[in-house]
Amino acid sequence: MSQKLPDWLGKKRTYNNEFGDVEREIIKWEVLSIQKKQLVKVRFISVNSDNRQGIRIAIDAGKGTLTTNGVSGRAFELWEDECPKEFEIECSSDEGYLSVYNIFERNELGSMKKYSQMDYSGMILEQKGNIYRYRCNDTGRNTNFDKLVFEIELLN
Numbered sequence: 612m613s614q615k616l617p618d619w620l621g622k623k624r625t626y627n628n629e630f631g632d633v634e635r636e637i638i639k640w641e642v643l644s645i646q647k648k649q650l651v652k653v654r655f656i657s658v659n660s661d662n663r664q665g666i667r668i669a670i671d672a673g674k675g676t677l678t679t680n681g682v683s684g685r686a687f688e689l690w691e692d693e694c695p696k697e698f699e700i701e702c703s704s705d706e707g708y709l710s711v712y713n714i715f716e717r718n719e720l721g722s723m724k725k726y727s728q729m730d731y732s733g734m735i736l737e738q739k740g741n742i743y744r745y746r747c748n749d750t751g752r753n754t755n756f757d758k759l760v761f762e763i764e765l766l767n
Contacts, residue, residue: 621671627733637733664759665690673706
């Protein structure tokens with residue numbers, strides 16, 4: 612039995628309401644409006660966590676592809692410790708939406724487990740023009756939102 616996904620998935624930003632006393636909005640799942648053909652630059656700025664840090668970037672609404680370094684797909688998991696600190700992705704999206712959220716892995720009893728969208732996961736957005744800087748928390752209520760800092764720049 613397959614579950615029908617909500618129509619809005621991948622079309623609008625969602626928030627994490629677990630941080631009730633934090634004065635800023637905490638984004639759980641970002642959706643950027645992009646051109647149908649859009650070049651973006653991803654920059655990993657810093658990491659401050661014992662957990663492995665990364666981002667998921669995808670075309671979740673409609674038809675489309677992402678291409679970087681000769682590899683194409685609808686979604687990529689980009690790990691800070693494996694990727695160049697700065698690189699470009701060609702985005703093609705018939706509906707003009709790009710999904711982004713933070714992911715992390717941690718060692719649990721000798722096995723690496725991947726997580727995202729946890730109760731205290733989220734991102735604070737700092738936008739300057741076409742540059743979107745995200746300050747992330749992986750897990751845990753007490754945070755400075757500095758576990759992963761990355762940027763997405765819309766280029767064309």
